[in-house]
Amino acid sequence: MRIASRVIGGVLAVTLLSQLTACGSIFYPDRRGQIDGKIDPTIAVLDAVGLLFYVIPGLIAFGVDFATGAIYFEPGKTAQVAPEKLQEAIGADGKVDNAKLQTIIQKETGRTLPLDDPRMIQFKGSVQQLASLGLQPAA
Known part of the structure; x- marks a missing residue:
């Protein structure tokens, strides 16, 4: 009996804590800082579920997502x-020289990409992909 109540209490605590941090801010941290836009229905529904089961944490989740812009x-x-x-x-x-590639991308698009990030995963293309772009393999 004691173990069951501890498990239920732990699950309840984790659920409430996750709702306090807001869904959009956790799932899409790169969206933070927006001030308006089209609302993402997935995040709105997840926040509404928090509102349905736990009123105060659900309100906090909506407030945090709207305040940070992560709901858009x-x-x-x-x-x-x-x-x-x-x-x-x-x-x-x-x-591919990552430094040259980064310079070209920044010059052409105006955006800086972290190509030197150790977490970046590089995939090799195929000859068919090169042919579709009108390029010839050169190695």
Whole structure:
């Protein structure tokens, strides 16, 4: 009997604590700082579930998500760089120079990407992908 009450108390505490931190701020930390936009229905529903079961934490979740802007969709920012300009970042041995690539991307798009981040995962492309862009394999 004692173990069951401890488990229930622990689950309740974790649930309340997670609602206090707000769903959108946890799931999409990169959305913080927005002041308006289209509301993400997924985050709104998750906050509403918190409101349904736990009124005060649900209100706090909504308040935090609206205050931080995490409840809004990201604005539709897209940027493209012509494949020909990216050729400058490929060395003679066929390897991509991240510093040159970062400079090209920043110059063309105005955005800085953390290409030197150790958590970045690089995927190798295929010959078919290069052909679809009109490029020839050069290594």
